[in-house]
Amino acid sequence: MPVVKVLTDGIGEVDLRSIDVYRSRGGYVQWERAVRDLTPAAVLEYADKSGLRGRGGAGFPTGKKWSFLPGNDKPRYLVCNCDEAEPGTFKDHMLLEFTPHLVLEGILLGAYGIGSHHAFIYIRGEFKEGYRIFTQALEAARAAGFVGKNIFGSGYDLEVTVHRGAGAYICGEETALLNSLEGKRGEPRLKPPFPAVAGLYGMPTVVNNVETLAYLVPILKNGWEWFAAVGTERSKGYKVVSISGHVQRPGNYEVPVGTPVRELIEIAGGLRPGRTFKAVQPGGGSSACIFDEHLDLPYDYESMAKAGSMMGSGAFVVFDDTTDFVKAAYNLVRFFAHESCGQCTPCREGGHWLEAVLERFVHGRGLRSDLDMLKRVSSTITGLNLCALGDSIEPFLKSVINRFPEQFEGKLIKETVTA
């Protein structure tokens, strides 16, 4: 079993919420080393050469993202995105609650790496406990002199602000997050300008996921070669995968990127006895399903994309033969329609319309013409939206409608007697 303990090291064994416990295991050593001995450019080099890619879903190379910041003298901000809300994802939630100091140390390293003096963490509104735990960790770190003015006597100042969201999926989208952080309505911004140029309060900003930032700590400790040595050609390092659905032991499992799909199912205890495999949604609610023929693919960015899906945030949802895919599709489309901010037409109206039609299917009242409509509308709106939310509606729906058409046909209203 390839389960590893990098970020998850110590979780469930010791109380990592305690700054003393965290420090006794080497915590904040990398932070001290970075501030004392490394330049920001050196930290960026670690991020870059490790091949670390964004763990929030888009998989954008972290070092490259940082390098987009313009070389001006405006204040620049690092924002840690802890608005984890992708259906099926629950890894950041765990990291925040069980190893808050690792998350904080990652944020500090990221902020230092981009030359920022003010970092923010945007915590999903529902993570009330995580908010409390993280805030306590931050206060302990501040008391220890790791955050604030003149850190380690180096003259470097870094402030960290914790902000709780109000519970909107869309605020995980980075520009909606920035609006929400500024106290505005949580709706995505029109791009360009991109956050690297004009982000939080109009200043150059990098938004990184919790897990992405947390991996900076072991990367600095072990060297970029250590991280880059694991994984596949372009997908490096480790990943915390949230495995759920029809498996016997759902949970977060940290594995090398590229672990075969089949193996991930086994790690989570495999299917329930007597059940057969139908599909996996490998990258959260926004991703298309993959099927039997994909079970031996390595779980990495490229392979999942080649299979017509994505690795996304690492939300790995398994479906066995008991699944009603019409209901599953309805459930997800309803989610996206409910979470649409409503500012742009395709997402607002399209999501709502698809939800209404699927709701009829769930009740056995689908029309034959609806089958075309579901495909036509969901595919046409994809690519027309202001942000990625509207483009998230199609993949799952399309993949299951094509793979299990009989399930949808079975929900059509019974033909009426014609004269």
Add this chain to the structure above:
Amino acid sequence: MADNAAELVSLTIDGVPLKVPKGTLLVEAAKQIKQEIPVYCYHTKLGPAGLCRVCLVEIEGTPKLQIACNTPVADGMVVRTQNAKVDAGRAMILELLLVNHPLDCPVCDKGGECDLQDYAMAYARGTSDLADPKTSKPKGVDLGPTIVLDEERCVVCQRCVRFDDIIVGDPQLVLKDRGVRDMIATASGDPYRHNFTGNVTELCPVGALTSKTYRFKSRPWDLDRTQTTCTQCSVGCQMFSDVRFGVPLRTMSVEHDDAISDGWLCDRGRYNIGFYDAKERITQPLYKRGDTFMQISWDDAFALWARAITDAIHLSGPQSVGTIGGGRLTNEEAYVAQYLFRALGVNNLDWRAGRQRQATPGSRGGTLADLERANAIVVLGDSPADRAPVLDLRIRKAVKRANATLVRVAPLDVSPVPSIDVVDVAQAAAALPATASSIAVVWDGIDAAAVERLLDALPENVTVRTYITSEQGNARGAETMGMHPRFAPGFAAAENGLDTEAMLAAASDGALAVLSIFGANPALRHPNGPLVRAALAKTPFVVVSELFMTESAKLATLVLPAKGAFEKNGTTLNATGDALPVNASLQAPEGVLSDLEMLVGLAEQLGVNLPAQEAVHAAVIEAIAQAPAFDLGDHAFRTRAAQAATIPADGLRVAVHSNVFAGDGTSAHDERIVALRPLAEALLSTDDAKVYGVSSGDRIDLEAGGLTLHNLSVAVRAGIARGTLVLVDGLATAPANSFAPGAVVRVVHVRKGDSTLVEA
């Protein structure tokens, strides 16, 4: 839009090569080749928002369709605004917009001029797979005194939201809730109210936002449209008057009026059109015998008027005749008025009937475009937001878009854009950034001495432009046409006559026999109300041309029913010196004449030959072409200094300020704007509020010299000086000029918010 207009970018749209300035958005570039790209959320004045997604175009080399509204041109870009892919994308957007949009076009005010109808016709599939019911949302939502919202029709383009934010700087409207449930509402839940609300009904591409005054009144194709100039204030916004069956149903802005209105109208100009058919309008000359008015014919009116003038000149000379008014006349009328009276040897002519002393900024007067480009703007006196609302939008634009510094001297209101508020001119000069190379000074034509002190304090190498916002729309025109005791048309020197102050003083001494007042109401607007009332009572023959029985008309001997601005033709001169057409769109009620027609009738009786229409026209143009050689502080204007700053020992010194909806004529007799009229307010400083134990919302009675003003609503404002009490100018219900200028009033009663009466 482009930083460097000289730098051109070459691209191809629909096979047509074109060059446009770098930075131009595709949606604007396409206009150059007359290719329309449909838009809902994009608006030239609001910029891109990227919400509606209907402006899809294909750009070679980019797999996904792109939105033309937020895509700047690039060198070598090949764009297609029409092909199968683009058409399919647009058709999808329209199909989606119609999923929940009610098809109530037959009863929708926007029907016939609706972008959703038009684009559906141009780009939609014509069929829909929709098999489910549309969402249900609130209809007929009362947003505030002017606007009604139909949430179901809203296509969420957020133009209204962005207008409040970007143009007005007072972001009241917001998008609430989310997804398909989202709704336009005020953030606070309070009524939607500012001076520019009506513009959102024009920005709204569908029939979601409608004006209360126009709702369910007409189909747009049944309206007769006339373009004219708004004369409600001195900005001179171009507007359309849309009339049906002789009733003005609505006014609309003129989109391409960039030079003056910038495409906007204020709510006073837009909505205050309901007085034309008010039942209180005077429609026959009224002659006072004893204490009562009797209706007489125009022939008798002219005869009586001419006889009074002839007798006065015969008995006491032309100095016993006076004429006041002109700011509500056309240039032609003002020209003829002064021509006629000067022909009789009468030099007592003055357009000034209120607080204002000067309407022409003189040699340093600027254009609205200059104002928008100023590095710094200083505002003195009455707030331009209330004197010239659409000009104030230019100030906000300069501050918001170009980071101009706004400095306001002793303001009474809160600026919607960042401003440096100072107490006097010396502080204003000190607050200006040293880097400012162009400074605009916007004042109210009252205290020229203060403006002079400011100009003296400015560095010599900066360009200074001055602007005067006037109390009446054509004040500058009347001044230019020679309705002035020292100026003939075109500011030529004239034989000196009495100005309004001197005429009133002479009249109250019994030295004036005839006083003709054209379109002015000094009894309410002149700062010295007691003097005006005494003067009019003492003068044997007072003529007032008016639409309604105003305070001045009630004191007249002869009241002449006059036409309003929509009922006559002519020209007007706005605050920045642009001569603008006034075109009639309405038939006046029978029995009503324009001031020009009255003057012609009078001239006939007096045997004075007036110049022909063409000659008047030529004279008006020539007068306007004469650049005023004077600047501020010219002795011709006799400045009215601000009241002494001493704090009265016992009581409060009265000051006044303008409100755009105050007035007892067109504003008071318009049922459509009842809710917009100001309260009879008394503004007090925080200190004085403590002294008198009052807070905002309480009511007070004021007394001075035996006169009492009742039931004024208290509003406590931080910006007001201690010892000063500010009243709204021109409110018939509580005339601010009840007391003599600089009067010290006592607070005699206080009614707390809970109605308990307290003796002060």
